[in-house]
Amino acid sequence: AQKVTQAQTEISVVEKEDVTLDCVYETRDTTYYLFWYKQPPSGELVFLIRRNSFDEQNEISGRYSWNFQKSTSSFNFTITASQVVDSAVYFCALSEADSNYQLIWGAGTKLIIKP
Amino acid sequence: DGGITQSPKYLFRKEGQNVTLSCEQNLNHDAMYWYRQDPGQGLRLIYYSQIVNDFQKGDIAEGYSVSREKKESFPLTVTSAQKNPTAFYLCASSIDVGPGNTIYFGEGSWLTVV
Numbered sequence: 001a002q003k004v005t006q007a008q009t010e011i012s013v014v015e016k017e018d019v020t021l022d023c024v025y026e027t028r029d030t031t032y033y034l035f036w037y038k039q040p041p042s043g044e045l046v047f048l049i050r051r052n053s054f055d056e057q058n059e060i061s062g063r064y065s066w067n068f069q070k071s072t073s074s075f076n077f078t079i080t081a082s083q084v085v086d087s088a089v090y091f092c093a094l095s096e097a098d099s100n101y102q103l104i105w106g107a108g109t110k111l112i113i114k115p
Numbered sequence: 116d117g118g119i120t121q122s123p124k125y126l127f128r129k130e131g132q133n134v135t136l137s138c139e140q141n142l143n144h145d146a147m148y149w150y151r152q153d154p155g156q157g158l159r160l161i162y163y164s165q166i167v168n169d170f171q172k173g174d175i176a177e178g179y180s181v182s183r184e185k186k187e188s189f190p191l192t193v194t195s196a197q198k199n200p201t202a203f204y205l206c207a208s209s210i211d212v213g214p215g216n217t218i219y220f221g222e223g224s225w226l227t228v229v
Contacts, residue, residue: 033215045220052215101214105157
């Protein structure tokens with residue numbers, strides 16, 4: 001069974017629309033960490049956020065926000081007022097003791113923002 | 116500038132040849148990693164190193180080798196034993212291999228077998 005599931009393979013929206021990328025994870029550990037990375041067409045993965053399992057506060061950074069819900073094992077990412085520069089592949093990842101804290105990656109969601 | 120430098124960006128290999136991908140970091144990180152990414156796929160861990168002169172196999176180590184003689188450097192050799200080496204390779208580093216440490220990535224290297 002996949003430990004990190006990003007069910008949306010590809011999402012396409014028009015610029016200025018809001019868009020939410022889903023991430024569902026599975027772990028038996030009580031202490032774990034969740035990450036989001038952005039991979040633009042250039043290829044480099046850019047770190048966006050890290051959240052530990054004890055902090056369920058939602059986070060907002062500019063147009064980006066993250067909703068962490070332990071009850072549903074989800075860590076969703078929302079971009080408000082999307083821009084063409086947001087076009088990229090976005091990866092969710094899990095770090096847990098069971099996996100020796102190596103990152104377990106989702107398959108990624110390709111986000112296309114059309115002008 | 117602090118960061119992770121990978122070279123070359125693009126590399127072509129003939130079948131049967133070994134090739135080495137370079138990775139250098141000046142972040143003073145103890146841990147370094149190599150990942151492979153195939154088109155439309157997530158990342159898979161090849162090898163990682165927690166400290167100089169030490170490295171561990173990841174999920175897909177067969178056909179690859181690494182060395183860690185210096186803290187700053189973690190080169191990856193793709194050997195002829197790797198049957199399907201065409202992929203995008205990403206080097207990364209973190210302060211150490213500890214719970215929740217953020218991993219930072221280089222710009223990646225494209226390897227194509229011709």
